[in-house]
Amino acid sequence: MSARTPSAAGPTHRSGFACFVGRPNAGKSTLTNALVGQKVAITSNRPQTTRHTVRGIVHRPEAQLVLVDTPGLHKPRTLLGERLNDVVRSTWAEVDVIGFCLPADQKLGPGDTFIARELAGVRKTPKVAVVTKTDLVDSKTLAHQLLAVDKLGRDLGFEWAEIVPVSAVAGEQVGLLADLLVPLLPEGPALYPEGDLTDEPEQIMVAELIREAALEGVRDELPHSIAVVVEEMLPREGRPADRPLLDIHANLYIERPSQKGIIIGPKGARLKEVGVKSRHQIEALLGTPVFLDLHVKVAKDWQRDPKQLRKLGF
Template structure:
């Protein structure tokens, strides 16, 4: 898209809802959809994310199956492909080998062959590096060639259909996830409570929800330093998003076992 649309983190299951970004070309408008990953659910949230993914797959015209160049294809990749084929057996798949900048030519060549073999002879396979932009234009050409003709869905100045509030809450969650380990990242949810302008400054009140009281101390850190860092880092990203300076008021609340509670999941938009 040319700008940041989806948050990233080192933990699995970072993406929690489908995110649409728009690529505008002279010959096409490509709607790229980032979804939560298919996984074996351990909570009600996980089950709902899987259903969300399956519903999203039913609406797309093409699926990009990505594997990094520097990691061998394993049972998890095969499990995902197997489940993809069950959900949308007729949707074409393009293979994408990512992180060319992190692998040798021999590694890349071996991965291309392995992915081609995994997906089957008819699937296109394209190597790319998002870091330095290598072959991204080639990937877009391949995607365009595989998409059906249809009407343009969005104006040319749109880069996403994400609501601003949702993008702000995701930026806060991204900052909160940084450096967290084990199960805690899955327990973090963020809700924007209020946004208003006053005397030339935008004020945002938001809440980080956790599942247990003891998790608050981890997020706060020693002498409140981690929470201060979360506020600082997310505020910088929100400033860039909105194009103006903001004041961020961030509070911590416990929503007990929210990942498995239907009422709490509904409140948080799941």
């Protein structure tokens, strides 16, 4: 898509939606956070952490770029997996530009080809290849990866609108990526008020922060088995205006009774740690002191049960 020339009335304003896709753990959420300049998507080194479509909003004088963060597309093994893949495909059909994240430190594999083949079917939307995690490789490895990514598009019969190497962690080329995405957006006024960073409801963001903290110490045991539902967020009554307190009651759901001990830890130490860690993040997000009340509950095999999935928001 060529950039349209600005009218005599002044420079054109562009606004639109971009989404990052890629196999799980390709750096999509970290990149969203780096572009927005604040934590709006949860990150973890467990694949499959993102479940909700989080929109991060990048404000520029000449443009507003709304980032839609989707779950990683993968070969599904459960009903939850199938639903997450459906979310990805429906998102692709609605955005103005797609960024395909491919980590610089991993050779292209069947998972990347699977996604690229799906992308080849999305004819009208411009596709930008984003080679992530460049801080982890030397320049020779990076050059090989850029050539391999270029060839991947050509082999499947399409051309990348851009190929951009970035390191979200080191902050390298993140601004350049935004510069290259903006001209691919349609002309139009801002879609969100200045200052908004996401349109995700606060309750969902709070639940995601709790889930991120809960995932941290149980890397291999419970990667997908934790769901968090915030039951209540209410200001504590009777507090003076200059000393507010927000009461948050949340349930962590796991699939089997045997997982309860893993989450709670010896003498409740693990759950307490999850509470302390997520409370700091929630207070930073909401800008107010928080009392966090966490409970662990069993929802048997919730990833395979349509009724439970609905109840837990999927």
